Amino acid sequence: MGTPETTPAAPRLRRSLLWVPGDDEKKLAKGPTAGADALVLDLEDAVVPSHKAKAREIVRDTLRDMDFQGAERLVRINPLETGLALDDLTVTMAGAPDGYMIPKVRSEDDVRFIDHALTNLEAMSGRPQGSVRLIMLATETPEAILNIRRIAQASLRSSGLMWASEDLSNAIGARRSRNDDGSLPDVFSFARSACLLAAAATGMDPLDMPFFDFHDDAGLEREAREAAEIGFTGKGAIHPNQIPIINRVFVPSDEEVEEADALLLAATEAFAQGQAAFVYKGAMVDAPHINRARKIVARAKTAKERTS
Numbered sequence: 001m002g003t004p005e006t007t008p009a010a011p012r013l014r015r016s017l018l019w020v021p022g023d024d025e026k027k028l029a030k031g032p033t034a035g036a037d038a039l040v041l042d043l044e045d046a047v048v049p050s051h052k053a054k055a056r057e058i059v060r061d062t063l064r065d066m067d068f069q070g071a072e073r074l075v076r077i078n079p080l081e082t083g084l085a086l087d088d089l090t091v092t093m094a095g096a097p098d099g100y101m102i103p104k105v106r107s108e109d110d111v112r113f114i115d116h117a118l119t120n121l122e123a124m125s126g127r128p129q130g131s132v133r134l135i136m137l138a139t140e141t142p143e144a145i146l147n148i149r150r151i152a153q154a155s156l157r158s159s160g161l162m163w164a165s166e167d168l169s170n171a172i173g174a175r176r177s178r179n180d181d182g183s184l185p186d187v188f189s190f191a192r193s194a195c196l197l198a199a200a201a202t203g204m205d206p207l208d209m210p211f212f213d214f215h216d217d218a219g220l221e222r223e224a225r226e227a228a229e230i231g232f233t234g235k236g237a238i239h240p241n242q243i244p245i246i247n248r249v250f251v252p253s254d255e256e257v258e259e260a261d262a263l264l265l266a267a268t269e270a271f272a273q274g275q276a277a278f279v280y281k282g283a284m285v286d287a288p289h290i291n292r293a294r295k296i297v298a299r300a301k302t303a304k305e306r307t308s
């Protein structure tokens, strides 16, 4: 561990990831105005089968022509077993996206297959090898949850894991994915925790699933806050109205930053006296608390840079 005043490298900010149906030109045009950190142009569930081919071309042209206003440019392709995924990659790579979101992953073999395809497409389009990023929807199949650590480690392109309950629910034959009080039944709670742990263990962004009732701001805020408190760094979104709430929740509040600054100051003084563990506000503080405070400060700084 370095001295407490060293700030870690500024983390990339991926608080909000807004899905936009890939064949809906009106919503695509509106996407960048929402203020999301990432836009996910969807070729999968938001596009009916008869529009899949046309949607690829619309997404390619949107990537080429639209000003994303600094948002990360992502495409969600169709699952490998549909036979559509390779064409999705081939057509849309011509628009040079920043990365892809991969649904219904099952194992590390799926990830390696996509990784190899992208390596070839990068060579053909003159992009640096390995530059296209991947975010995995890592809990949509039961196999994925059992393989999640290997999925997370299968490609150096991987930079995020998102958990989601609806496709998992279908796959296991669950009749519902929420209890009456909005909490998660055990199996979904397990999937969510597995995603968080696998992402933390492999240095990836742990991402919470979207909240579908886009009229329920209080419900969204509650769910997002709970996710942020246990370590998720961002959350999917389906509607522009959700973005300001998510962006606010996934950066530390002014009070949190002030507390972190005060703790770091105390740590600097304690270090100067040769103490790595010390008493602060009546309780013991040592490396994990100090590291958490450093992360809070770094994250707030990145958020300020993104929004200024």
Ligand code: COA
Pocket (backbone or CB within 6 Å): 018, 019, 020, 021, 026, 027, 028, 030, 031, 042, 045, 046, 210, 238, 239, 240
């Ligand atoms: N991206 C960009 N713009 C969006 C948007 C989105 N995801 N969702 C809504 N908008 C736009 C609408 O086009 C509308 O624009 P306008 O004011 O210029 O007419 C405005 O925001 C308000 O939308 P609203 O009328 O409240 O919603 P809607 O009935 O048009 O759409 C949904 C509701 C759920 C169909 C829409 O939000 C949507 O398509 N979400 C994404 C779905 C998706 O991709 N799912 C797959 C991942 S889970």
Ligand code: MG
Pocket (backbone or CB within 6 Å): 045, 103, 166, 167
């Ligand atoms: Mg789905």
